[in-house]
Amino acid sequence: MTQATLLQQILDYANRADPYPLYAELRRTPVTRQEGGVYAVSTYWEITGLLHDPRISSDARNRAPQAGAGPLPVVPQEETDLPPSFIGLDPPEHDRLRRLAMRPFGPPHTPRRVHDMRAELTRTVSGLIDAFQGRSEVDIVDDFAYPFPVTVICRLLGVPREDEARFHIWAEAVVAALDPDPVEGAPDRARAARRARSELGLYLAGLAEERRRAPGDDLLSAMTSGHGPEERLSPVEVVTTAVLLLIAGHETTVNLIANGVLTLLRHPEELKRLRDEPGLAVPLVEELLRYEPPVQLLPQRTAVADIDIAGTTIPRGAPIWLVVASGSRDPRRFADPDRFLPERPDNQHLGFGGGVHYCFGAPLARLEAQIALTELARRLGEPRLVEDPPPYRRNPVLRGPRHLRVAFDTLAR
Amino acid sequence: MAADGAAEVFRRRGHAVVVGASLAGLRAAETLREEGFTGTLTMIGDEPRDPYDRPPLSKQVLLGRVPADGTELPRRRALDARWRLGVAAAGLDLAGRRVRLADGEEVAFDRLLIATGARARPWFRESEAALDGVFVLRTADDAARLTRRLAAGPRRVLVVGAGFTGSEIASACRERGLEVTVAERGPAPLVGALGGVVGAVAARLQRDHGVDLRCGVTVTALEGDLAGRLRRAHLSDGAALDVDVAVIGLGAIRNTEWLTGSGLAAGPRGVACDAGCRAFDVHGIVTDDVFVAGDVARSPHPLFGYQFLSLEHWGNAVAQAEVAAHNMISSGLDRRPHLWLPAFWSAQFGVNVKSVGVPPLGDELVVTQGALAENRFVAAYGFQGRFIAAVAFDQGRWLDFYRGLIESAAPFPPAFTNLDRRTDGTRPVPADFPDPSLPTHGPTVTLSGYSPSERRLRFTPAPA
Amino acid sequence: MRLVVDLNRCQGYAQCAFLAPDVFTMHGEEALIYTPRAGEAQREQVARAVAACPVQAVTVDWADVPVAAEEAGGHGR
Numbered sequence: 039m040t041q042a043t044l045l046q047q048i049l050d051y052a053n054r055a056d057p058y059p060l061y062a063e064l065r066r067t068p069v070t071r072q073e074g075g076v077y078a079v080s081t082y083w084e085i086t087g088l089l090h091d092p093r094i095s096s097d098a099r100n101r102a103p104q105a106g107a108g109p110l111p112v113v114p115q116e117e118t119d120l121p122p123s124f125i126g127l128d129p130p131e132h133d134r135l136r137r138l139a140m141r142p143f144g145p146p147h148t149p150r151r152v153h154d155m156r157a158e159l160t161r162t163v164s165g166l167i168d169a170f171q172g173r174s175e176v177d178i179v180d181d182f183a184y185p186f187p188v189t190v191i192c193r194l195l196g197v198p199r200e201d202e203a204r205f206h207i208w209a210e211a212v213v214a215a216l217d218p219d220p221v222e223g224a225p226d227r228a229r230a231a232r233r234a235r236s237e238l239g240l241y242l243a244g245l246a247e248e249r250r251r252a253p254g255d256d257l258l259s260a261m262t263s264g265h266g267p268e269e270r271l272s273p274v275e276v277v278t279t280a281v282l283l284l285i286a287g288h289e290t291t292v293n294l295i296a297n298g299v300l301t302l303l304r305h306p307e308e309l310k311r312l313r314d315e316p317g318l319a320v321p322l323v324e325e326l327l328r329y330e331p332p333v334q335l336l337p338q339r340t341a342v343a344d345i346d347i348a349g350t351t352i353p354r355g356a357p358i359w360l361v362v363a364s365g366s367r368d369p370r371r372f373a374d375p376d377r378f379l380p381e382r383p384d385n386q387h388l389g390f391g392g393g394v395h396y397c398f399g400a401p402l403a404r405l406e407a408q409i410a411l412t413e414l415a416r417r418l419g420e421p422r423l424v425e426d427p428p429p430y431r432r433n434p435v436l437r438g439p440r441h442l443r444v445a446f447d448t449l450a451r
Numbered sequence: 452m453a454a455d456g457a458a459e460v461f462r463r464r465g466h467a468v469v470v471g472a473s474l475a476g477l478r479a480a481e482t483l484r485e486e487g488f489t490g491t492l493t494m495i496g497d498e499p500r501d502p503y504d505r506p507p508l509s510k511q512v513l514l515g516r517v518p519a520d521g522t523e524l525p526r527r528r529a530l531d532a533r534w535r536l537g538v539a540a541a542g543l544d545l546a547g548r549r550v551r552l553a554d555g556e557e558v559a560f561d562r563l564l565i566a567t568g569a570r571a572r573p574w575f576r577e578s579e580a581a582l583d584g585v586f587v588l589r590t591a592d593d594a595a596r597l598t599r600r601l602a603a604g605p606r607r608v609l610v611v612g613a614g615f616t617g618s619e620i621a622s623a624c625r626e627r628g629l630e631v632t633v634a635e636r637g638p639a640p641l642v643g644a645l646g647g648v649v650g651a652v653a654a655r656l657q658r659d660h661g662v663d664l665r666c667g668v669t670v671t672a673l674e675g676d677l678a679g680r681l682r683r684a685h686l687s688d689g690a691a692l693d694v695d696v697a698v699i700g701l702g703a704i705r706n707t708e709w710l711t712g713s714g715l716a717a718g719p720r721g722v723a724c725d726a727g728c729r730a731f732d733v734h735g736i737v738t739d740d741v742f743v744a745g746d747v748a749r750s751p752h753p754l755f756g757y758q759f760l761s762l763e764h765w766g767n768a769v770a771q772a773e774v775a776a777h778n779m780i781s782s783g784l785d786r787r788p789h790l791w792l793p794a795f796w797s798a799q800f801g802v803n804v805k806s807v808g809v810p811p812l813g814d815e816l817v818v819t820q821g822a823l824a825e826n827r828f829v830a831a832y833g834f835q836g837r838f839i840a841a842v843a844f845d846q847g848r849w850l851d852f853y854r855g856l857i858e859s860a861a862p863f864p865p866a867f868t869n870l871d872r873r874t875d876g877t878r879p880v881p882a883d884f885p886d887p888s889l890p891t892h893g894p895t896v897t898l899s900g901y902s903p904s905e906r907r908l909r910f911t912p913a914p915a
Numbered sequence: 916m917r918l919v920v921d922l923n924r925c926q927g928y929a930q931c932a933f934l935a936p937d938v939f940t941m942h943g944e945e946a947l948i949y950t951p952r953a954g955e956a957q958r959e960q961v962a963r964a965v966a967a968c969p970v971q972a973v974t975v976d977w978a979d980v981p982v983a984a985e986e987a988g989g990h991g992r
Contacts, residue, residue, distance in 0.1 A: 090851045092820055092829075092869035129871040130821065137944065145932040145941035152933045153960070317959070320966045343867040354868070386971050393848050396969060401933035404967055501982045504919055504951060511948045521952040525917035525976030534982050766923040796922045801943030803927060845945045848926045 045072045049434050055427035057334070057434070058376065061364035068348040072359075077341075077352045080361045082368035082388070084348050088360060089392040093343040096395060097128050100340045102355025119232050120239045121274065123282035126338065129394060136398065138271050139279045142260030143194075144401065152401045155190070159405060162189050163413045170449055175424060178442040182414075183295035187406055191287030194402075195280060196249055196256025197242070208238040209285045216337065216435040235281060242280040243273070257283065283399070291403045293332030293431075293438025295410045298323070300442060301330055302411065303423045305378055312380075312415040319408040322380035326407070327366075327389025329378050334363040334437045336391060362388040363437075419448030458782035461561055465490040467779065468550055468558055470540045471566030471706075472496025474504065474524065475745030475768040479564050481527045482776035492532040493558055495550065498590060499537030506765055508594040509616055510798055513623035515602060519595035540567065543713040545732075548740065561740065562779050565710075565722055565730065566772065568746045569703035569763060574611070579673040584681030586698045588616060600696055601627055608632070609684050609694040611670050613640035615797045617700030618653065622799040625660045632663040632692055634670050634684075637885055645806070645842055647883030648816050649830055652823050652844065656800045665690075673697055703763060705747050715741065721749040721761050726788040728775035742779055744771040750789060754858070755809060764795045792854060796847075802826055805847045808840030808857040816882040817864050818875035821846055828875070829853065832882055833863030916953050916961065917976045924972035934967055935960035952979075 047053055048060045061080060064070070068081035079085050088094050124135040141147045166182050176182065188206075192199045215231030246262050253259035261276045271279065302309040312318050339358040344351055352358060366387045367375040390397035397403070414421075424443035431440045461467075467483055469476045472494045480492055496502070501523040511517040535552065542551035549557045571587035574580035584605075586597045601608070601624065608624045610617045613635035624631040637643065639650030640657060657664045665686065674683040684692045710717035715738070716731040717723075723731040724743040728750065731737055743750075745768040751757040770791040778786045797804040813832025821828035821844075829849055832840035837860045841853035856865075864879045918938075920931075927945030931938070938957050939949045953961055958977075965973045 087852070087855070090849060092849055092852060092871065093867055095870060130825075130827075133827070145929045145936075146943060149932055149936045149940065153936050317962060320963050324966050343869065384971055385966075386969070390969065392969060396848075396928055400928075401930055401967065404930075404934070404963070408963075506922070507949075507951055511950070514948075516948065517950050517952070521950070523917055523952065523979075523981070525919055525974050526978070526980070527974065527976070529980075530985070532985075534985075536982065766921070769921075794923045796925075798942055798946035798948070801946065803943065803945035803947075805923075845927075845943065847945055850926075 045076075045078060051430075051432055051434075054430040054432075054434065054437065057363070057437075058367060061361060061367060064361065064364055065368060069350045069352065071350070074357075076357045076359055077350070078359045078361055079347075080364040080368075081348070082365040082371035085360045085362060085365040085388060086392055087347065088339070088345075088358065089388075089395075091345070093341060093345055094358065095128050095340045095342045096126055096132070096338055097122065098126060098338065098340065100128075100342050100355070101357055120235055120278050120281065123278040125282055125286075125395065132394060135271070135275060135279060136394075138269060138275075139257075139261065139283070139398070142257050143398075152405060155194075155402070156405060156409070158193070159190065159409050160413070162186055163409050167413060167417050167449070170418075170446075174447070175443060175445045178299045178414075178444050179292065179296050179439055180441065183292045183299070183410070183442070186295065186410060187291035187403075188288055190402070190406060191284060194257055194287070195284060196254055196258040197245060197284060201241075205238055205241060205284065206288075208234040208241075209288050212238070212281075212285055213289045213433060213436055217433045238281050238284070239277045242284070243277045246273070246276050246280065286397075287399055287402075289436050290332045291399075291406050293436060294323075294326065294403060294407045296439045296442050297330035297332060298326050298407055298411050299414060299444065300423070300426075300428065300439060301326060301378055302415065303421060303444065304426070308378065308380055309415055309421075312412065316412045316416070318380055319412045321382070321385070323404055323407045323411070324385050324387060324389075325378060325380050325382050328372070328382070328385060328387030329366070331363050331366060331387070331389040332436060332438060333389075333391075334361070335435055336360040336362060337435060362391065417450045418444070418446040419450060421446040458780060461490065462488055462780040463490065465561040466493070466559065467491070467562050467564070468493045468495065468560035469564045469566060470495045470550060471564075471568055471745065471747070472498070472502050472534070472536060473566070473568055473745070473768075474502065474765065475566040475568070475772040476564070477502040477524055477526075477772075478769050479566060479744055479772035479776040480530050480532055482773045483780060484528060484530060486777060486780055488776075488780050490561075492530065493535065493560075494530075494532045495535045495538070495540055495552065495558065497537070497539035497553075498592075500591060503591055505589070508591065509588055509619040510623065512594045513588075513598055513601065513620065514626060515598060519591045519598060522591065540709050543710055543715070545714050545738070545741070563741045564772075564775055564779065565741065565743045565747060566745045566768075567706040567709070568768075569705045571699070572701045572704050574673065574697075574699045574701075576672070579675070580699075581679075582673060582675040582681045583679050584675075584694075584696050585673060586696065588620060588698060588700070589703070597696075597698065601629060605629060605694075605696040607692065607694045607696075609634065609670070609692060609697040610700055611697060612700035612702070613637075613653075613657075613664070613666075614643065614700055614702060615641065615795075615799075617698070618657070618799045619797060620698050620700060621657060621662050622660070625662060625800070630663070631661075632665065632694065633657060634668050634686060635664070635666045636669050638666050640664070640666075641804075642883075642885055643811065645810050645830075646813065646816060646832075647885075648823070648880060649810075649842055649844075650883075652826060652828075653799075656802060656826060660800045670697075703746070705761075707747060720759075721747050723749045723759060726751055726753070726790070727778045727786050728771060728789055729778070742775040744768065744775040753788075753790065754792065754860075755812065760793070760809075762793055764793060766794050767791055792858060794854075802844050803847055804842070804844055805850055806840065806842045807850050807854045808832065808838070810840040810842055810882070811884055812839050813882045813884070815864070815879040817879040818873070819865060819869060820849060820871045820876070822873050822875055824875075831856075831863065831865065833879060836863055837861060838863045838865075916955075916958065917979050918949070918951055918953065918961065918965075919974050920947060920949055921972045921974070922947065924970045926970055928969045930967040930969060931964035931973065935964035939964055 064080040068084045124132045211234035249259040250262040337359045341352045390400045428439040504522045507522045539553045541553045571589035607630040610633045640653040642650035669687040672685040676682045705721045707717040722743045728742045729737045730741040749759040749761045752760045774789040794807045815833045827845045829843045838856040932941045938953045942948045
């Protein structure tokens with residue numbers, strides 16, 4: 039079997055439920071050139087090295103025109119397109135935008151925001167579980183893992199929850215472009231994603247203008263008000279940042295929670311332990327981020343210099359995919375990597391990436407998952423999977439169940 | 452085989468004595484137990500305290516956020532040790548394998564670890580050092596005294612010497628809203644450790660935060676009133692400053708005096724040991740049963756041509772203690788070399804300073820990322836055409852990359868393209884270190900030649 | 916409890932400062948200031964911070980047994 043077909047297999051929807059044996063094969067060669075000129079990096083130390091390597095760009099504009107993007111489509115930038123958000127930019131622009139976005143969200147300027155959200159997160163979770171009353175089966179994705187983080191990100195950003203139906207369609211279209219499966223007419227998807235991102239941007243620009251006039255205690259208000267003349271996001275930057283946070287807060291935590299429920303139901307002894315000792319949720323979520331990470335690979339990096347790594351030279355301009363889900367299962371880094379061990383020592387996983395692009399919302403995602411899993415474990419009596427494996431979302435990058443049907447006997451208060 | 456047997460017997464029922472109950476001593480003791488040492492363990496320390504962490508003393512403690520006695524180190528495991536705290540070691544009988552304590556008691560050992568560290572270099576004129584208001588900062592007691600005085604709101608604090616400790620003290624004072632003058636003999640703060648190019652950034656940081664920074668001057672005298680309270684400081688440029696607090700930040704002295712006459716290669720730069728942490732005797736012969744770790748050790752480093760390095764680094768104390776302890780209970784091929792790449796950090800004026808490698812060895816520097824003017828950058832140091840060190844201001848997430856370049860002796864200046872390279876980084880400039888024969892204020896890495904019995908060096912502390 | 920952060924490892928990801936703001940504080944964008952001795956009331960948040968550290972730089976001693984107590988207790992291993 040050639041490496042080329044191996045990558046195709048990983049992207050193949052048929053393998054979505056369990057890509058891990060394929061990652062193990064991919065790790066036989068830590069850095070491999072794939073079809074379309076993509077360099078796939080699958081081993082722990084090589085991935086961490088490149089996450090901290092200043093010769094790796096996150097800005098697609100550094101990609102050699104002839105290099106393409108491998109299986110990802112290349113669609114020329116149009117004037118009406120929004121510029122990239124900080125996830126697609128490099129220092130110093132990245133650092134400046136991220137710093138300004140961090141001001142109202144976390145340390146050093148707003149250190150208690152996430153910590154102080156705990157009560158509200160618990161209330162939201164409780165409300166969603168209360169609604170299970172009278173049922174013996176729920177879809178953990180549609181009834182819980184999706185609405186929970188969406189409610190949270192809406193409140194945090196200052197986006198009306200009632201508009202969810204509108205922006206959900208846009209957000210889905212945007213992340214669909216991360217699906218590299220070529221049989222599905224990828225260029226069309228990419229164009230649709232651009233349009234969706236612009237429409238979402240217009241929608242958020244309107245909200246930002248409202249918040250500027252009548253500010254509230256939300257990130258959009260804080261970002262539009264700014265802090266002094268130099269340190270300020272421009273109106274377009276407010277929009278690109280808000281688009282990023284809304285999509286990221288919306289399309290990733292759902293997978294973390296759903297993957298978590300699935301994993302716990304497959305490991306009933308751990309589920310029972312979690313019920314008895316809620317503090318276990320803290321290390322357990324870290325292990326989940328290693329074992330079933332919501333983001334499987336980072337497909338948006340580019341070499342800006344020739345890079346010698348693991349016996350290969352990645353040429354300047356080449357697209358690089360960092361397969362973080364594979365790196366977190368690298369047996370050279372983690373003993374017994376295919377076992378789910380909630381109290382795994384020295385669990386320096388790649389679930390949130392690393393380096394300057396380390397997940398912006400990581401602390402919030404951690405708390406959301408800890409609270410969600412603890413409460414579900416506590417309240418659902420005799421929960422069990424209705425189908426295993428569950429049906430997955432198409433997307434191989436943001437991977438998680440599309441539905442997760444769970445039956446249960448009782449519902450504790 | 453005989454040696455192997457000895458290590459095994461020692462591991463099971465030997466007596467290990469650790470002199471020095473600070474970071475290195477504690478981590479060594481934990482490693483001994485962790486790796487299966489079941490004999491008797493005695494910890495000797497001159498301070499009557501649980502082993503505690505020192506870096507917070509010049510930061511969160513001076514800021515008043517943490518009490519001076521609140522930095523005890525966490526234990527990684529139970530030690531089951533006999534503690535002799537509050538009494539210093541006063542002598543070593545190498546042949547008789549005994550440590551003599553200041554109270555006259557003697558402690559026999561089978562194997563000894565020397566981790567006596569360093570102490571603050573005091574102000575050179577004793578009568579002035581004794582004035583009320585003159586401080587050093589090394590111990591928890593020092594920090595308690597100084598913090599109390601800072602909290603009382605002195606009119607002006609004088610910091611003598613702008614090394615890392617001095618700069619951190621100045622930063623804490625400004626954060627407390629106190630007026631501060633920093634007097635530095637060199638052309639800039641941190642110049643001995645990081646060179647003039649980066650030192651200029653440190654100088655700007657100080658001035659932007661309201662420090663009255665005076666470089667190229669020394670303090671010639673501290674003057675007290677009739678009650679013995681510090682009132683004034685005189686500088687070499689003729690200036691006189693009204694100050695009621697002076698903090699002496701003139702670096703550290705290795706605690707090796709107790710080894711004088713012991714036959715070990717101990718001197719002002721520390722106790723020489725091999726890469727396996729075994730102490731050398733004065734003849735340059737390695738001893739079997741005496742090991743060294745932490746600030747007091749001088750050990751050869753393969754990355755730097757096997758020159759002896761003296762490091763005052765938190766990370767070195769931990770890493771060297773672990774290797775020394777491992778080697779104390781191992782023999783032959785099971786022993787490990789101490790190959791730690793020097794690294795340290797400092798936090799001052801809201802900026803995180805991190806370093807890997809040995810900057811003072813660098814002859815050239817290039818700003819590879821960010822910009823000096825923004826106080827956010829990575830500066831790479833080259834020595835004879837290869838990477839030797841890197842220093843980051845608020846750019847710590849990139850340093851592992853440079854660590855790799857240093858460890859692989861990558862060519863310098865870098866020929867590759869990278870992100871965030873600005874005009875500062877288009878060509879190398881001299882790193883601008885002062886004449887290395889001039890002692891500066893606590894350069895935290897010192898290369899001290901190839902001879903284990905290094906006795907030529909005579910360090911005469913000059914006024915700052 | 917006692918804790919120490921290996922600040923050579925620390926890269927300023929600030930996860931501890933988000934999750935245990937009573938014990939860990941960012942001083943500027945990257946420098947970390949923390950309380951080496953935290954109380955029982957902070958136990959939960961410290962546990963969250965320790966687990967979340969992306970470079971596993973926080974060492975905690977939950978027992979916090981001082982030397983004097985250790986000697987008096989003479990607990991074996």
